[in-house]
Amino acid sequence: MLFMLFFSNMDCVSAHLKLTDIFIALLGLFIFSSAVHWLTNKGGPMLWPVLGIIPTFLFHATNVYDWITDALIESGGTFRYRGMWLGGAHGVLTVDPSNIEYMLKTKFKNFPKGKYYRKRFSDLLGSGIFNADDELWRDQRRVATSEMHSSRFIDYSLGTVQELVHGKLLKLIDNIVKSSDQRVDLQDIFLRFTFDNISIAAFGVDPGCLAINLPDVPFAEAFERATELTLFRFTVPPFLWKLLKFFNIGFEKELREAVKVVHEFAEKTVEDRMMEYEQEGHLSERTDLLSRFMEVEQYRFSMNFLRDFCISFILAGRDTSSVALAWFFWLIHKHPHIENKIINEVESVVSNSTHRNMNDENAMFTREQLKKMVYLQAALSESLRLYPSVPLGFKEVQEDDILPDGSMVSKGARVIYCIYSMARVESIWGKDCREFRPERWIKDGEFMSENQFKYPVFNAGPRLCVGKRFAYTQMKMVAASILLRYHVEVCEGQCVVPKMTTTLYMKNGLYVRFKPRVLNLVRESTEK
Numbered sequence: 284m285l286f287m288l289f290f291s292n293m294d295c296v297s298a299h300l301k302l303t304d305i306f307i308a309l310l311g312l313f314i315f316s317s318a319v320h321w322l323t324n325k326g327g328p329m330l331w332p333v334l335g336i337i338p339t340f341l342f343h344a345t346n347v348y349d350w351i352t353d354a355l356i357e358s359g360g361t362f363r364y365r366g367m368w369l370g371g372a373h374g375v376l377t378v379d380p381s382n383i384e385y386m387l388k389t390k391f392k393n394f395p396k397g398k399y400y401r402k403r404f405s406d407l408l409g410s411g412i413f414n415a416d417d418e419l420w421r422d423q424r425r426v427a428t429s430e431m432h433s434s435r436f437i438d439y440s441l442g443t444v445q446e447l448v449h450g451k452l453l454k455l456i457d458n459i460v461k462s463s464d465q466r467v468d469l470q471d472i473f474l475r476f477t478f479d480n481i482s483i484a485a486f487g488v489d490p491g492c493l494a495i496n497l498p499d500v501p502f503a504e505a506f507e508r509a510t511e512l513t514l515f516r517f518t519v520p521p522f523l524w525k526l527l528k529f530f531n532i533g534f535e536k537e538l539r540e541a542v543k544v545v546h547e548f549a550e551k552t553v554e555d556r557m558m559e560y561e562q563e564g565h566l567s568e569r570t571d572l573l574s575r576f577m578e579v580e581q582y583r584f585s586m587n588f589l590r591d592f593c594i595s596f597i598l599a600g601r602d603t604s605s606v607a608l609a610w611f612f613w614l615i616h617k618h619p620h621i622e623n624k625i626i627n628e629v630e631s632v633v634s635n636s637t638h639r640n641m642n643d644e645n646a647m648f649t650r651e652q653l654k655k656m657v658y659l660q661a662a663l664s665e666s667l668r669l670y671p672s673v674p675l676g677f678k679e680v681q682e683d684d685i686l687p688d689g690s691m692v693s694k695g696a697r698v699i700y701c702i703y704s705m706a707r708v709e710s711i712w713g714k715d716c717r718e719f720r721p722e723r724w725i726k727d728g729e730f731m732s733e734n735q736f737k738y739p740v741f742n743a744g745p746r747l748c749v750g751k752r753f754a755y756t757q758m759k760m761v762a763a764s765i766l767l768r769y770h771v772e773v774c775e776g777q778c779v780v781p782k783m784t785t786t787l788y789m790k791n792g793l794y795v796r797f798k799p800r801v802l803n804l805v806r807e808s809t810e811k
Contacts, residue, residue, distance in 0.1 A: 327354060327357075327358045327362025327363055327364070328340075328350075328354050328362065328364070330363075330364070330365050333367070333368045334367055334368070335364070335365040335366045335367055335368070335372070335373075336364045336365060336366065337366065337367055344783065347783050348674060348701075348703045348704070348781055348787075351376065351701050351703075351704055352701070352703065352704040352707050352708075354376075355376060355377070355378050355701060355704050355708070356704075356707075356708060360377060360378050360379040360688065360708070360710070361375055361376065361377040361378075361379055361382065361686070361688055361690050362375065362376055363375050363690075364376060364699075366520075367520060371521070371695070372697065373696055373697070374680070374692060374696035374697035374698050374699065375686070375690050375692060375696070375698055375699070376698075376699045376700070376701060377686070377688070377690070377698065377699070377700050377701075378700065378701055378704050378705045378708055378711065379686075379687070379688050380705075380711060380734070380736045380737045381686075381687040381688065381736075382686045382687055382688055382690070382698075382700070383676075383700050383736045383739055383743065384687075384736035384743070384744075385686055385687050386678050386686075386698060386700070387678075387736065387739065387742070387743045387744035387745075387746065388736070388743065388744035388745070390684065391744055391745055392681070393680065393681045393682055393684055394678035394679070394680065394681070394698065395416040395417070395678070395679060395681065396414070396415075396416055396677065396678070396679065397416075397677070397678065397679020397680075397681075397697070398679065399677070399679055399697055400414070400677050400679065401414050401415075401416070403513060403516040403517060404513055406513070406538065406539070406542050407509050407510070407513050407538075407542050407545065407594065407598075408591060408594060408595050408598065409587060409590070409591035409594075410587075410588065410591050411423070411591035411592045411593075411594055411595030411596075412424060412427060412592055412595050412596070413595035413596075413598055413599050414591075414595060423592055424745075424746075424749070426576060426579055427572070427592075427596075427749050428749050430572060430575040430576070431572070431749050431750060431753065432749075432752075435570055436570055436572075436575070437752075439484075439570035439571075440484055440753055440756065440757075441650055441756060443480060443483050443484060444480055444756060444757050444760050444761075445647040445648075445760065447476065447479060447480050447483075447493065448647070448760055448761060448764050449647055449764070451476075451479075451493040451494070452472075452476055452493060452761065452764070452765075453764060453765075453768065454495065455472070455493060455494075455495055455497075456472075456765070456768075456769060456797050458495050459797060460769075460797050460799060465796045465797065466774055466794050466795075466796055467794065467795065467796075467797075468792040468793065468794055469609055469612060469771065469792075469793045469794070469795045470605070470606070470609040470788070470789050470792045470793045471497075471792060472493075472497075473604075473605035473606075473608045473609055473761070474507075474601065474602075474605045475492035475493045475497065475503070476492075476493055476605065476761065477600065477601045477602075477604045477605040477757070478490060478492050478503050478506070478597070478601050478605075479491070479492050479493050480600075480757060481596065481597050481600035481601050482597060483571065484571060484572060484596075484600070484753070485571060485572050485573060485593045485596040485597055485600070486549075486552050486571060486573050486593055486597075487556070487569055487570075487571030487573060487574060488552055490502055490503055501544055501548075502544065502545065502548040505540075505541045505542075505544035505545050505548075506541075506545050506597065506598075506601075508537065508538075508541040509538060509541035509542050509544075509545055510598065510602075510786075512534050512535075512537055512538035512541065513538065514786065515534060545594060546590065546594075549590040549593055549594055550586065550590055552573070552593075553573065553586050553589045553590050553593075554586065556569075556573055556574060556577065557577070557586065560574075560577055560578075565578065566578055572592075572593065572596060573589060573593055576589060576592065577589070596750075599748070599750065600750055600753070600754070602672050602673070602786050602788075603672040603673070603741075603748075603750075603754055604672075604754050604757050604758050604761075606670075606672040606786065606787055606788055606789075607663065607666060607667050607670070607672050607754075607758060608758055608761055608762065609789055609793050610666050610667075610669070610670035610787075610789070611662065611663055611666040611758075611762060612762075612771045612773075612793070612795070613773060613779055613789075613793055614662075614665075614666050614669070614670075614719050615662065615771075616771065616772070616773040617719070618719055621662060621719065621721060622766070622770075624658055624721075625658055625659050625662055625762075625763075625766060626766055626767070626800075628656055628657070628658045628659060629656060629659065629763045629766060629767050630767070632648075632652050632655045632656060633652075633767070648759075648760055648763060648764065650756075653756060653759045653760065653763070656759055656763060657725060657728065657729065657730045658721060658725065659759055659762060659763060660724075660730050660755065660759060661721035661722070661723075661724035661725050661730055662721040663755070663758050663759065663762065664721075664724050664730075664733075664738075665719055665720065665721045665723065665724060666719070667740045668706045668712075668738060668740065669706050669717075669719060670703070670781070670787055671702040671703055671706075671740045671787060672740075672786060672787055673702065673740075673786060673787070674701065674702055674703035674781070674786075674787045675699055675700070675701055675702065675703070676699065676700045676702060676739065676742070677697060677698075677699055678697065678698045678699075678700075679695070679696075679697050679698075680692045680693065680694055680695065680696045680697070680698065681694065682694055686698075700739070702739055702740060703781075703787065705737070705738075705739075711737060712737075735747060741754070766800075767800070768799065768800055769797040769798060769799060769800055770797070770798040770800050771795050771796075771797060771798075772795060772796045772797075772798055773793065773794070773795050774794040774795060774796060777791060777793075777794055778790075778791060779791070779793060
């Protein structure tokens with residue numbers, strides 16, 4: 284009995300020692316990892332044993348972009364990261380413009396979107412231009428550039444945005460002003476507007492999202508859901524979302540259902556247009572991109588190719604302008620003296636035009652009038668600088684390389700450049716970098732574009748956004764038309780913060796009230 288008790292106690296002591304040994308081993312591993320991290324990644328976030336950057340990321344999940352910004356500033360502009368053990372995620376985050384130019388231009392071929400990015404978007408975008416690399420991307424880019432820069436498409440897109448602004452947007456706002464509940468989510472309105480506008484430009488079809496009653500539109504809702512769930516794949520380990528996809532459960536089941544709705548709509552549109560083309564022998568009366576692509580003789584694109592291109596175009600065009608406009612109105616609400624400068628400029632353009640009565644529902648801004656709105660373009664550019672619609676860019680390393688700042692990147696590594704953080708780095712934008720100051724874009728009364736690698740809001744290099752001009756025209760038309768007629772008052776008590784996705788939506792929307800404005804073409808400036 285005594286022997287049994289003795290050995291029993293020895294077992295307990297042994298178990299206790301084993302736990303102590305495990306604890307000491309883990310503590311030693313942590314201290315060793317911390318030392319390695321301190322020596323190799325000074326200023327960067329803590330890289331934990333096994334879990335990598337994930338715990339640090341979770342600690343800052345509520346302010347992830349500001350946390351990344353602080354870490355990048357502290358580390359001198361670039362830091363290394365590593366994901367969960369065996370997850371394969373590793374690389375660097377950077378805001379160094381020389382690194383960005385090196386990736387997006389100098390060594391463009393060595394830094395494609397890569398498999399990591401393409402796999403996550405493949406279900407929704409297929410081989411569309413937004414998700415393609417190499418020759419497939421070049422073919423789409425070549426045709427898209429040719430068609431979108433043609434005078435025919437430029438005139439068509441201007442007419443489309445004019446009709447949507449005056450035929451739907453302003454009427455919708457007027458209806459809201461007359462309603463009992465004047466509080467409305469401005470971000471939702473802009474997302475509806477840009478979805479209709481980009482769908483008309485890409486497909487030649489108006490989904491009707493901007494109708495007076497703000498209807499539910501299955502295609503638009505499915506597109507929104509598919510986008511959100513696709514972006515969610517970037518936040519979970521690959522084995523998890525791939526497992527859920529294989530068994531068709533969880534959020535992957537929702538994604539499959541949403542993608543099915545989007546693809547069915549797109550395929551039906553392409554099939555109908557193909558049938559029209561076969562019956563008529565041409566589509567010369569149509570100017571949307573789908574029709575233009577069908578008539579390019581040297582390329583005979585398949586239905587899937589046309590579907591993927593148009594879906595990619597909608598994704599790229601919908602978010603950029605709508606999110607930028609929402610942040611723009613939030614910023615000018617906080618800076619009323621800038622709002623007054625914009626209004627004075629718009630009123631000056633109106634007073635010097637032959638169409639003086641812009642309250643007339645048939646009066647529309649012309650391309651020439653929009654070009655004269657220099658301060659408005661500067662304010663929109665400044666808004667995009669501080670709150671870029673796509674805050675992060677991803678590139679995958681094809682072969683081992685060394686970035687201009689000396690950072691070594693191995694094959695398969697991912698380089699992430701944080702556009703949101705770039706705007707908040709003094710060495711890039713000066714000591715007033717965090718201020719909303721449109722004047723930084725103007726010299727001698729003219730709008731001055733910035734170096735695209737310092738300001739990669741519309742991408743840069745060979746992948747510079749082909750729809751940049753389209754986006755500015757759309758944003759200027761919307762902003763000028765609203766500001767001339769209404770003061771947009773942001774409702775108090777709401778928390779306006781970025782949504783934690785790769786697209787910088789406002790997490791809870793932007794609720795506003797529209798206050799009718801009296802047009803006064805000789806109103807004195809109230810600048811500070």
